[in-house]
Amino acid sequence: MTGVAACGLRPYEFHGTVMQSPSPAAPFSLMSNTGQRVSLDDFRGKLVMLYFGYTYCPDVCPATLVEIAGAMDILGEDAERVQVIMISVDPERDTPELLGKYVAHFDPSFLGVTGTPDEIAEVATLYGIYFEKHEGTAASGYLVDHTATTMVLDEEGRLKLLLPFGVTAADMAADLAQLLR
């Protein structure tokens, strides 16, 4: 393998964990900021970036969404082949309207989706997302601790790549470009 690498044929190294031979990701049907329920099947043929967050999130969510938006900018026209979806882990406060305004701050093509607390609990559990309310300040209200992993699903709706918190826009764009090849 070293010889292959030395010849410049070294395989691309992703900035997260790649799922080889992935199985279909857990299906869901949730209400989006467009007023329509959306499911993974609606995005067949596109890569889907899934992020679990919430609009009152003070730090981790905006930091991640800024990087994702930056990756879309770097991808240029290819960004049309990627759908970014933020699933709310705060269904009690995040209405579809609020989610729509929030995600539009980062990129107008992003979708924000929510559901009943039970729907959110199920989808979060199945995507390995821990989330739990805890006390915030009087100004922020309660906060929600949550897993900050970003997931990339391939064009067939299979979980392909897990990106940890902190991956830069440039590295995300490089990974997405590799998956779009």
Place this chain on the structure above:
Amino acid sequence: MKRFLLYGFYTLLIVVVGGAFAFKVFQPVQVLPRIRLAPGFALIDQAGERLTNEDLRGQFTLYNFGYTRCGSACDLSNQSMREMQDKLDELALGDIPVTLVTISFDPEYDTPERLQAYAESVGADPARWRFATIADPSLLKYVIGGGFETYYEAQDDGSFAFDPAFVLVDGWGIIRGEYRYQTMASDAERIMRHLEVLADEAINSKGSASVAYEAAHYFLCYAP
């Protein structure tokens, strides 16, 4: 010149294809498959402490499922967990911690106090083997039934019908091994071997060596 380039191309092709074939046949590196994401959860353990999947990130976790009124139906599974708990120090795992977690599907009866008493009765070391559950039955079903894909169902007499299973999860929260239908003592040997395979990848899959491990995933060079 053209002929020289052609020979060069064919030679390179033979090296690449031959190398890939040799890798597949001889499997110089073996890995465990990345099966799917393990579920997210917030459990309460036998000490009344919160235990989330995020707490277990960066270490290996072996799960099994049961309940304190299980009786002899859980004996083999508990014996295997006990055996692994006692042998963890003998395994080549570097400094990667391993936690054993038994999730009860009987939260109504299995209070932390009862889980504590049960843990003691099966010889669990609380630093290594935790017993936990979730009060909300719907959430519990999403975790065990949905995320871990393990069947259980309450019976009229208060017992549970269930399929015994062990599930091995890596530090990324990805399921790397599922051991079902035969919770025999032999499972413990296989799981411990698999823990060493996981550790080998976590420790050595860095820099240029990561190419070999990714190739092992690509060619499905899975440890038996």
